[in-house]
Amino acid sequence: MNATINTPKKTGEKVAQGMMENVLAQFNSAAHHIDLHGDIQKILKITNNEIIVHFPVKMDNGSVEVFTGYRVQHNNALGPYKGGLRYHPTVDIDAARALAMWMTWKTSLTGLPFGGGKGGIQLDPTNYSTSELERITRRFTYALGDNIGPEHDIPAPDVNTNSQTMAWMADTFMSTRLPAKRSLNQHVVTGKPDGIGGLEGRDRATGYGVFLTIKKFLAKQNQILKNKTFIVQGFGNVGYWTAKFLEEEGALLVAVQDASASLYNPNGIEVDSLKNYISINDNSVGGFPRAEIIDKENFFALNCDLIIPAALGNQITEENASKIQAKLIAEGANGPINNEGEKILLSNNISIIPDILCNSGGVIASYFEWLQNRNGEVWQLEETLTKLNHKLEKSFNKVYAYAQEESIDMRKAAYCIAIKRIEKAYIQRGIFP
Template sequence: MATMTVTPKNKPKKVALKGMMENVMEQFNSASDQIELHPNIRKILAITNNEIVVNFPVKMDDGTVEIFTGYRVQHNNALGPYKGGLRYHPTVDIDAARALAMWMTWKTSLAGLPYGGGKGGIKLDPSKYSQAELERITRRFTFALADNIGPEHDIPAPDVNTNSQTMAWMADTYMSTRPPAERTANQHVVTGKPEGSGGLEGRDRATGYGVFLNIKFWAEKKNESLKGKKFIVQGFGNVGYWASHFLEKEGAKLVAVQDASGSIRNANGLKVADVFNYAQINDGRILGFPEAFDLDDENFFSTECDICIPAALGNQITVENAPNIKAQLIAEGANGPTNVDGEKILLDRGITIIPDILCNSGGVIASYFEWLQNRNGEIWNLDDVMTKLDKKMKHSFDRVCAFAKAESTDLRTAAFCLAIQRIEKAYIQRGIFP
């Protein structure tokens, strides 16, 4: 079990935090109880199908060799090929990959996609490696995965610290290992590629746009406008930036941002483009932005606001900071940012949580569009992509809200119930081999 040290009132103490796997299993079991999931299907969904661990050597720029450990966990493929991101981060391990793969299964099911769930990555800090080294690491990892991925089997995508360039290297490496006649037919082995390499126009903003849409749907359901709403964002990468961009266009006001470099705030509002541009020329760091005050990291979540968007890593909102959150709404841009114990406090306080498997599903929906585009030899324009994304996310949001109201439960439990029921139906209809 992970631990975190905090120092309230200058008195240090150690607080045990549930791991991501414990959180996802508690969420799964709660939803399974709610819908009285068939015990045999419950046994199947409680475990992963496959867990791939690869150790591989890569030559560094100085001629030395480093050994890296990579993971790919394939949770369930009852509805279709495994689908999910690859992240490059020091926290990557087999337990994290298991939890994230399970969340992907529920996310793709809830979105109505013909996919299952997978996740993985490499345990490393990418800031310590050159671009050339990261390319060699990525290509060697792709080669090590070999036939464990494929356009009709397991389709990776970008995640934390990976991007369209990473996916281009993966696609090229994978296609290079195929027979010449099959290479172009395997372009959709990964999604999130650059547009010039078969990527989807608008894929870069899809996850953040989906977060924004869910917030917009929430406001509309309350007959409220987003104009003048104050919001804070943890993580200012693709997801946090684009969610902020679209919220600002609706008249909402960004008042605090946190990333790995630190936290900044301005009660009068921060211009999203200015913060983004500052980070671009400062190695991705927001700390030191001249039109903001520095903020202690431990006080970030207690900032006065209407909306809080955790869009960084998992296990960020816990029993330690949940009592101090001022927001009316938590919109989960990251996967698993709110742990189970923290969530109980938020719900008891009447704070609404739009769960990750609904809130940030715009990315995997757009990945599905890219996969279709490649598979069918089509090119979709941005307007079509955004219109289709809007429609699909509204359908999911309405279904989750309707279930939550009918069953008198919270949005996360409702989302899990709907996702699990779809998979249960597939197993009941098909049976279990042999």
């Protein structure tokens, strides 16, 4: 038997290191602003646990590949670790560390009883069949073992994973429990299909949250969405639903970018037409007939009112930030702007709705699903969106008010609020032993 070792590559090393630098710089800035206790600062700068697993999977042709999977658990002072799993070539331990830290701040900011975790497998899922991805996912879940669990660490979908991935994970995890305990473990993951305990509306929750925070920000400026032009980087789940909700409010999508192409139409790109196109074209926007192809380097420089980066980290940097004309950027992705790029944007009076606020609708909906499963309930779509609106409005108002009171940007304000909540938990509980 010949085995291929799917060795982690250097593909995402620079990106991951940049993300770590970003998240630590953002943390340090906020910690200094609130005069965070030095001992707690030491704790929050490092992760609690870092799990690396290597596991073999038989391919469709009978060969065997050995994959490497990661799960980083940053902090659980407020509750179980919570965060997504992504399948992407840039996944490595540094990327998982950065993303896990962001999840800690995100769950704290939104007032959830969760900590932060993140992980995934370094692979390009387009290179594998559906049956191979199922075996990879199930074997990864088995390899993680008791490192995940409904009261310990609760994964969710992320880049290139979806409800089907979560269904495979849930089934594998439950199948390896004692028969009497299996039904008690349904909430080991969130983002499941609605037929096996998933939350109605979970698919659109992140995009809905991005849309809501944009709408609420504009309202603070006495503006509305109607006739606003916007561009979206990434047209997956988050990008699509954000664009869909914005379009319904009268905003106009004029450009979209993914790995296949950058498209532009100043007269507007109809969101569902593009969605229907990519559904039969390998989920790629390339070749869409009702828009022109533009140079990818000019995408963020387009004349528009709003930019929604909803793909990967470190997309807006010191190399392209000065060309941006939009006056508002809403971070649908985690860490899409690096620190040097952000300095340029802020100096040019461009507002940023930070990721830990802007795209927090997904983890809030995950919490709702977790509650639904624990309590044996079934929530309806209207109930989900109503509760989501309420939580996001509360978070947004806190961040916006704090930023105004302290004369700081919204990212630092969000971090300060999130870190203060964790600091309070440590002060009240003490440090064991």
